[in-house]
Amino acid sequence: MSELLTAGMDVGSSSVKTVIVANGTPLVMRTDRIRRRDLRKVIEESYDAALAGADLERKDIAYLATTGEGELVEFRRGHFYGMTTHARGAIFLMPEARAALDIGALHARAMKMDERSKVLSYRMTSQCASGSGQFLENVARYLGITLEDIGPLSCTASAPEGVSSICAVLAETDVINMVSRGIKTNDILKGIHLSMAGRYLKLLRSIGAEGTVAITGGLSADVGLAQAMRERIEIEKLDMNVLTDPRAIYAGAIGAALWGAFRHDVLSRRNVA
């Protein structure tokens, strides 16, 4: 039997994630930051680069499924919505998860699912970008540290400093004030992480999430956030535990590719019948 090759593309507001899956196993995973570039171009390049990475061509892919802002991808076969794909990706990466929290640049989405990744309930933030990835990015910029430093630094905090403003834009003033009051960078980051964690837990609670929660999306790479969530879960005595996976930033794309394979099966069976 020949390999079934499918691809998933997660077009986000800050980056495009592309994954190629062969018989249910990811072969290639890549992220391309958009950074004020023409989105359509980034998409094409990312797709072709991913294919090249596996020595493949577009025609080899049985089903290209998009998610996120994937409507922009004209050459796709199908599209699945973000929470459908993140739930699938989360279950693939962390099978014991019964809820997922996808935190991207602008939004956070919480979903509760069963072991087959059927989404049971979900909710996402809206209208205000407070506590999003963009918020952290801004903070990092004003602290003069890179994104990758955020998590590890936050984990070393000893006296987290509470943040008053949760506006993603005004946070900068707050942070600068803290710096000038002599608050250490790690304590500032931890304070922010704790306040973000509080919001996310509220979001998760509002959909009735329990048990293992998988963090996916860009902020899954932030170990400080996961740590802060664990601490708050402890304090609030919630019945949750938080998991991450190094590949979780690709959860959406992986989920899309897997759903693509599923649809491909359904469709080809229909053709046979």
Add this chain to the structure above:
Amino acid sequence: MSTVRKEDSMLLQKEMISDHYDRLARAHDDGKKVVYTFVPGNLNELVRSFDLLPVLPEINALQSGMRKLSGDYIAEAEKHGHSEDVCTYVKCDIGMLKKGNIGPTGKRLPKPDLLLLSYTGCFTFMKWFELLREEYGDDVPVAMLHVPYQANGRIEPHQRQYVVRQLETEVIPRLEEVSGRKFDPDRLREMLRLSSRAEDDLVWTLESAKHKPSPIDAYFGGVYYIGPMFSAFRGTQEAVDYYATLRAEVQERLDAGAGPITPEGPMKNEKYRLVVEGPPNWTSFREFWKMFYDEDAVVVASTYTKVGGLYDRGFRHDPDHALETLADYCLGCYTNLGLPTRVELIERYIREYSADGFLIHSVKSCNSFSVGQLMMLRQLEERTGVPGAFIESDLVDPRYFSAANVKNRIESYLQMLDQKRGAAA
């Protein structure tokens, strides 16, 4: 001396409340039945005439706010799918229920035997008890009393008749069913007589603020003064005694030319006299109050002290027309008044109580109060020439009380009054 006497009424009230909650906790063991109902348009005399005990979820909610439990309760309700946008009293109550229904004195509240839904002045009440019915199951009966709105600034005969007919055909039969007793008009009349006596003393107390300096704070202190009248005690001898004690205390301060009592002792120099529209914030009640007395501002009249009955325009419960008087009482509660009437009332307060300013405390929860307040502000400024201030927060949702913001606004406002006074002098 005066501080000792002051504590008399406070202690008395505390005792009354704690006795009441004790009685509630024991109610079902004692074979008593309880009726849940609302403050505005409450039919306390009628309920008590059937020997039923009233529970007022609004009071529980505000108490939860003062005891800083409301945040958790609201979160609990939101977790169960209640929207962030709706009245926080409702959510606080439902959250409390979900967490075991422990009342303000730490004792469990009994399940309702009847939900007496008096739809007075606020639409949310109806949904609130529909939601409670959902929680308790359909076996808890509901008596619906629809009180029409005083859109035209007066009580129309057909409105009164509509309410009376509902009392006769809906409310009284349900109360009879639940209590297993027959309606006893004489007993009701007796209670109404007690009501009107206590009402006289309440009005006297509230109107004492017309004196300069005012012996009371008619908002922060006022919410305590209305307690017995608006909750479970109207129509009881206890209430009559409470108000007599209160009146004596206030009389004493009045004679001494003393100001109101604040949590930090008596207020010395009355610098600003204010009228306040809108309910207070309960989660930061003390902090909020402090922002006023720290600046020597005293509230001389408020509309919130009229939500459970508007007595200072002449209405008293009339024992000789029992059902009609209950209907008029319901129709006359403050939030059941049309906006033009509300504006006129506040305008009179500003003039009659010689206020330097007025403040609208607008709460996110309560559309019944809040919708139109910005227009009231403009209208009142125009009609009286007295400047107003507008502050926004909430009843029992701590997330919506930003102390720094509120303080900034109050300070700016009072400085503005000061500046204005300076210019006039």
Add this chain to the structure above:
Amino acid sequence: MTSMEVIIGIDLGSTTTKAVVLDIEGNVIGRGITNSRSNYDVAAQIVREEAFVRTRFTLVERNLQAAGGVIGSLERNLKLEQHLELLARLRQAMSMLAGGPKHRGHAGELAARLGVLGDEMERRARSQFAPGATRRSDFFRDLAGGDFMHIAEGLADKAIPFDVLCSVFDAAILGVECLPIERAFERHINTALQSTLSEEPLGIAAELRKAVDAARATELVELSTVGTGYGRARLPFPKEQIRSEILCHGLGAHAMFPDTRTVLDIGGQDTKAIQVDSDGIVTSFQMNDRCAAGCGRYLGYIADEMNLGLHELGPLAMESHTRVKINSTCTVFAGAELRERLSLGQKREDILAGLHRAIILRAMSLLARSGGINDQFTFTGGVARNPAAVQALRDLVRENYGQRSINTSADSIYTGALGAALFARRAAERKAA
């Protein structure tokens, strides 16, 4: 040594801190501005010092019969000296950091690059302060930051990546900003005078020198100070020396335009709509804060997003012919919407015009709430420096309120500080009486 009594108002804004100095008659004799992004005490100190520098220039002017353009070049040269002093501090701070443990692996290389960078920054600074040159901003942080980034982009490579250079700068600038420059006029005026005289020989050199000396020797005695603004509670002032920013803006606007009845102030993080009576007394106000949507910071965010300077935003938006309707209420989402629209091929200027209108629309709501727009209408705060914002405001006022005289002024950012100074003057008078 002569002395002079002065009165000071300080407005600790969320974005910028402003000071106004009055003489005993109430004339404005000095103004200062700095960015607020540091400790509030320090911001207040720096801005007071800035305003004193300007005050001494006023004294020079007063001491001199015909000053002409000479004061301007003198000031410019003094600014250059201040800038160079800060730059020297910055270089020192950066080289300290480069020697720190974080950079052990590439300390030598980093130091070398920073050396090159520093020299180039200094060269650029000199040309930015050359006669006739224009500057992107009034603040050291912005100027130095802009230069640094620009130069660093060219210098960065695999060995020393751009991010590393930036992190050194970001850490260093914070420290530099937290140190006030004291007695700048006294210390630098001679050098500045030298430069000025060398730029163009002047007939009045001797007179000028005398006037400068006199100004330098004058002791400025603070009679009374009032603080206001967002950060006022953190000023180390007693309570009676602090006034609400609402009252200060009202009074300041009244002083600048006596017929003002309505004031709109759009600052970095808040928007205020204020009604005043014929004496400048506030009769009502409305305020928006805690959310960056609709405030100056919104424009700052968009400027960053578009890689433009703040002052370039307005003029670009003015080029639009077909305004786009912006839907996002949140500043961050507006950034995302902007990117989306740009990728759809919509024109920058049209989107920008829509963004400006969106901000002003928010302000219009606030104005309506505070009691509408009465004649005359004064627009103050940093955003009043943005011509597209002013234009959008004019349009919307005309469409909705009809004819109104709209006042704006180059100094409108100082309105709050001016009001504070006027309160301080009243306090001084009361003390005297």
Add this chain to the structure above:
Amino acid sequence: MTHSLESVLAHARSLADDIELAEVRRWKEKAPGRRAVGHMPTYVPRELIHAAGMLPVGIVGGGDRLEIIRGDAYFQSYICRIPRSTIELALSGKLDALDGMLFPAICDVIRNLSGMWSMIFPERYVHYVDLPQNFDSAVGGAFWRHELETLRRDFEALAGVTITDEALRASIAVYNENRRAIRDLYAARGRQPWIYPFSETWQLLRAGNVLPPEEHTALLRSYLEVAPTDKERRDRDHSRVVLVGMFCEQPPYGLLLTLERAGCYVVDDDLLIGLRWLKDDVPLQGHPLDNLVEGYLNHSVMSASRYAPEGHRGSSLVESVDRLEAEGVIFCAASFCDPALLDQPMLVAALDRKGIPHTEFKYSEDTGQFAVIREQAGTFSDSIRLWATE
């Protein structure tokens, strides 16, 4: 006369967008002395207005194109949008074609708005229509009968005519026709939602806000006739959903399109519920006012703004899901809409008891960004589709 689908839709669209009431002004200009009476959403007895020879006009706010300048001076940020845009329209003279305004008892916002209206426009006719919450004909019925008589007298005075019982019967007949056409439209859409897409039916319904009922009925009838002629309309892999919560403030058109694009067939909704508040024909024999009272008490729809007796909350929603074979329910309420949002947990409980899937989000009439809604609705429709085989 037959019309093309395009022209029917174009006509409907222009009427649906007619917040400035151009159509009403046109109608008034056709004959001297004509008058129009506006009303806020949900139920008012339009028959009475019609019988007085006046035009009933439904007012549903300003939509997403109106810039709010003065409206915010009247309403805090935590109040829904419809009253502020309505005030904005009124203050800028766009509702000048109305000679009177009715505010039905739907919620405290509309209730207080009636008082504001009377203060802002002291010279205009304003009436708060206090709908009874007691459905006993001797109690609530008597009260409602009294209200109707008041309205009748008021309208007679306003129009300068006498409303005869005959005229009222005729108007009832006109509205029976109109409600029948709307019922047919909903039934047709329930069967074949791809032929009568939600975004179109909404516009057709909205046209009824400004059109005389006779013309509106005709418009609906021609749509029903011509919509199936478009051969492009084919059934797609979409999920069938019922939409709840939009009975007052209207969603922006973009939201409807977003739902359709996210793969939803809307087979039932509560948009502009007032136009079909009475579920059955009102009898023409007997006293017309008594018949209207009877219609209101015993033949009206369930809605968040009326009291539901024990066991009634949610049953009509479940019934509609069953009848239309819907696969799920979307709660789509206006932000800060107390009635809709307070109702929701009860409806959710009713659906949960039956295992009917549901999701929820909020909008406001001027929502401009639909990314979140698209994702939520899309995920909902995905989950229905991907797991349809269960």
